[in-house]
Ligand code: FES
């Protein structure tokens with residue numbers, strides 16, 4: 002391994018601009034003659050719009066234009082879409098209420114967009130928005146996940162009677178019933194996966210621009226997938242043909258799923274820029290981000306696990322209600338179905354699984370993919386119930402897991418996944434070692450001596466990522482394919498541009514991709530530039546989410562690099578008058594076996610562009626592209642162990658120790674991969690201990706609408722983490738990588754809550770296990786013990 | 789409109805502002821210095837931290853006119869000539885950033901921390917003192933390491 006080769010912890014190329022204040026995020030960009038947009042948001046969770054008076058706003062100083070839902074409808078602009086069709090158990094299609102970019106006759110959550118006010122300055126736009134008078138007819142709000150379908154619950158969309166989006170199921174119900182009949186022991190668990198606000202630190206922003214001369218639109222936006230955004234804005238919303246719409250996602254300050262989706266604001270900035278023939282800039286406030294960025298999770302689940310007397314798992318039955326909010330966001334429907342229930346087998350040999358999911362509308366912000374998307378919810382169900390079962394059976398939770406681990410691959414689960422490779426025992430062993438599991442008893446005794454409660458919790462997780470085979474997701478209802486593209490553009494002088502459809506918003510692609518390409522081509526890393534995030538520069542691509550940039554994006558690069566090397570090898574053979582079979586490409590140079598003849602990579606590229614001496618029939622130039630469509634999902638897996646110490650006086654939970662051992666397949670840059678794990682764990686610990694979006698049950702107001710009320714994990718909520726890796730090389734792509742972006746967030750909530758419940762000796766504590774919640778749990782369990 | 793004058797990164801600057809213009813907006817909009825970021829509206833996240841008269845300050849919570857005559861340092865002014873400040877170097881070397889959005893504020897807070905609490909910073913001190921800065925990407929693990937290393941390097 003060289004200093005910058007595959008596997009080296011190369012320092013990041015992109016850091017230079019970020020540490021010197023020279024990053025270029027959307028809000029850093031200003032376009033000459035730009036105007037500013039401010040949106041009027043609904044203050045009510047549920048109300049009819051009886052009228053909107055815009056006159057005072059239109060007459061206010063500096064107001065350029067005011068638009069309402071009526072204008073958008075009259076212009077024939079399509080509504081925001083959900084791109085994944087889910088079918089009900091009876092085969093019928095899911096119900097989907099219209100989602101106009103500006104509400105027409107009704108608002109459905111606090112923050113729903115009602116009017117767009119465009120001003121010469123931001124202050125003027127905001128002042129104008131204050132002058133819009135909306136006559137609302139306030140309706141009762143329907144907020145609670147578990148009650149959304151109650152007969153008395155207010156009806157949100159005419160198209161979705163009873164507020165049911167779908168009633169979906171997967172697995173073999175009869176087989177599961179039979180397993181429960183035969184069981185010696187059944188463990189059941191009612192758990193809630195709390196609603197989260199993604200809170201990427203960069204708020205969303207957009208600049209829509211229109212060139213009246215050419216008819217071309219440009220959108221600068223905080224997107225994880227600019228091409229997908231363009232496709233949706235063009236083909237589904239109907240703003241402009243794709244060839245007349247350029248979407249640029251420059252530096253993006255974190256996404257975590259929330260920047261996958263197409264929202265009202267960027268849609269309207271593009272559309273209205275065409276109307277007023279001037280650029281329009283909009284930047285979200287944090288307050289608006291809380292209301293409008295698609296939230297995550299929000300499941301209520303009952304799970305039952307059937308086991309025989311030896312602790313062998315026989316069957317799993319799961320019933321989940323998933324809250325999708327007031328409208329279906331871009332990929333929301335897929336999250337509690339194919340991204341969730343298909344992972345309920347965990348790392349275990351579970352012969353039968355049946356899972357039903359009821360998705361419901363409520364008067365809350367749309368819910369969609371948030372780091373892990375469905376898989377953290379699945380991991381939480383299976384890892385919490387396995388740990389609970391172990392306690393009920395008086396078995397070491399490690400032992401119960403071992404008895405049920407899948408050990409042979411490929412392994413087909415009862416919920417349509419085929420695990421291609423893994424070694425679950427290896428990651429567990431390594432984690433136990435790093436966590437000093439044998440010493441836990443001593444540490445627990447020491448905590449007790451100090452008046453503290455100590456607990457340990459495991460999470461042996463698996464997830465499916467690197468999404469995914471296009472045909473497979475198509476058959477499950479996806480409206481798009483999930484391949485990735487790459488183009489390797491070798492310049493005459495031998496340096497290289499890599500054009501990728503993946504998008505980096507913190508993942509360090511400019512480093513990892515350059516490191517990979519440089520290693521493969523045998524050229525210095527600084528001779529490789531990564532181009533991404535601009536539909537005018539990069540061929541079509543599917544973007545970054547689902548931990549897919551390595552497994553899918555880099556695989557496309559790998560295939561394109563193979564094509565470059567193949568062509569260059571042919572040319573080198575011709576130039577050196579050797580046969581192609583005698584050419585060896587190594588360390589950036591083409592040599593003829595058994596001779597001292599060789600040509601450097603740059604000499605061959607120059608020859609390809611000068612083109613004075615080409616082999617018969619070969620075109621000049623050296624540039625190759627590839628589209629990679631994976632044969633399967635990838636399956637990162639591993640073991641997280643969390644040890645907590647709880648102060649029973651205050652209910653405060655401190656994480657005393659964290660070990661994570663992950664199998665991500667081949668690792669290109671371990672420094673970056675470790676960073677991804679750290680960040681994922683922090684988000685999972687956030688969910689488990691401090692975060693939670695709360696709506697008022699009566700009014701539907703978001704009670705946790707700022708960093709003052711919604712607790713973000715801060716440095717002093719977290720420990721330093723001990724990480725380790727095991728490696729089974731992924732057979733489903735040419736790079737051998739599995740993906741690492743979401744694993745931490747998937748594994749960690751279950752590890753924390755298993756540790757907290759272990760410390761307290763209770764079956765369940767709801768997330769977030771805040772000091773007040775933990776203290777309550779302690780009080781009620783002491784009370785129970787006393788009774 | 790009041791005019792405000794101050795020194796930013798060693799250069800005298802002045803501009804017309806409203807009485808309610810925030811320091812961060814003066815930096816970003818009037819001066820076009822976009823290294824200082826805005827991540828919230830409740831003075832919680834620290835993406836906007838700069839130094840005013842050598843001390844860390846949240847530029848979203850200060851009016852531009854309050855800084856009349858003051859010396860302000862932003863992330864753009866931390867490196868001297870071509871040399872990165874040791875704290876900048878430490879963030880890069882310890883992978884203390886991912887998306888980079890919180891980073892300017894983190895680095896400015898880190899320098900301030902070293903100025904206040906010395907060059908030998910233990911993990912607990914850093915974690916407690918970092919209460920006013922939120923990062924969503926890194927889980928803080930590497931930020932804590934970076935600040936410890938940066939503070940130590942500032943001693944040299
Ligand atoms: S912008 Fe969040 S604290 Fe200043």
Ligand code: FES
Nearest residue numbers: 886887890923925
């Ligand atoms: S690096 Fe992204 S918020 Fe800190």
